[in-house]
Amino acid sequence: MYFCSHGPEVGGAPARCAPPSRERGTPMPIPDQRDPEVTRTVLNRWLAGRLPGAEVERLQTPATSGFSAETIMFSAGGRGFVAKVAPTNYQIFPEPRFEEQYRLLAELRRRGLPVPEVFWYEPDASLLGAPFLVMGAISGRAPSDMPPYHMEGWVTEISPAERSAMWDNGLVAMAAVHAQPVAGLEYVDQTGYGPTGLRQRLGYWDHYLHWAYAGKVPVAERALEWLRAHQPPEPHEPRLLWGDSRIGNILFVDGAVAGVLDWEMATLGQPEEDLAWYLYLDRHHGEGVGAERLPGFPTARETVARYTGLLGRPLADLEYYEVLSGLKFAAVMARIGQLMISYGLVPADDPFPHTNTATRLLATVLEEL
Structure with a gap:
């Protein structure tokens, strides 16, 4: 859910929103970035048993975010990935139901729906601070929330x-x-x-x-x-x-x-x-x-x-x-x-x-x- 932003959910600690625009009605996010080098090291170690020989490259924590999760974008082994990290202290939903999302995406993808391909779910919160799942990146662009797509973009x-x-x-x-x-x-x-x-x-x-x-x-x-x-x-x-x-x-x-x-x-x-x-x-x-x-x-x-x-x-x-x-x-x-x-x-x-x-x-x- 991206009512704070117009791009993928991202950030380090939960993303923040600047004071709301009274004209446009939705807040603008200000992300708290996690350390990219530490993140790269953790992901490289984690991927070693899943994609042997692959190295994490082009790691990004994009500058716009919602509150419902954090997203880390990277490439490894010649393809793009998106790691979606469960929210912790500051979250939009009372129960993030994070593992359910992984199961649902995997099943819908199996049934042929155009959802992201999910590769792994990691419940161990000690790695990135919360459970996370890793999906394949998809090319395309989504209509923005901030600014609303009828106004700009x-x-x-x-x-x-x-x-x-x-x-x-x-x-x-x-x-x-x-x-x-x-x-x-x-x-x-x-x-x-x-x-x-x-x-x-x-x-x-x-x-x-x-x-x-x-x-x-x-x-x-x-x-x-x-x-x-x-x-x-x-x-x-x-x-x-x-x-x-x-x-x-x-x-x-x-x-x-x-x-x-x-x-x-x-x-x-x-x-x-x-x-x-x-x-x-x-x-x-x-x-x-x-x-x-x-x-x-x-x-x-x-x-x-x-x-x-x-x-x-x-x-x-x-x-x-x-x-x-x-x-x-x-x-x-x-x-x-x-x-x-x-x-x-x-x-x-x-x-x-x-x-x-x-x-x-x-x-x-x-x-x-």
């Missing part, structure tokens, strides 16, 4: 036709996730928060909201109350959900999907939940930050029609899932705000955790009900 420079292709190919990739047999993937279901589906989701985000931030986020509390009062039926069998389903988590090459990233939020549920998040984050990166949506991106109505065809059944209760998306995003931004307070980047009474572009958009969505 490479997405503003490509043709409307390529934007349309990106959007549609992202939907096709998401539909492939929803088409996966759930058998063998049950471990992503967070049953500790309730039975599969919306009861579980509301239990999780209720817990998350109060874990994330020491204060109150009134609009998120209102959204949670509304969601509990209006919970719809779930008549269809649960599907695998990507969770953080948005074009900012897809690597593209000329409008085609090269890689589907970020599986921290994967779970089981109704596909409407993923589609609503896909639409909501795009709405935030346009309307939510005061930017005009770029030409070429299909409308929400067109997207729903397209996804109905991809899913093979009518979509239901999207208004509900939009409110759920707003709750999630407001809660995540509250967590980012709390981390900024914990780092001393903003005062303890800074309004950012409860007053930001995510909370304002959620308030708008609630007013539209």
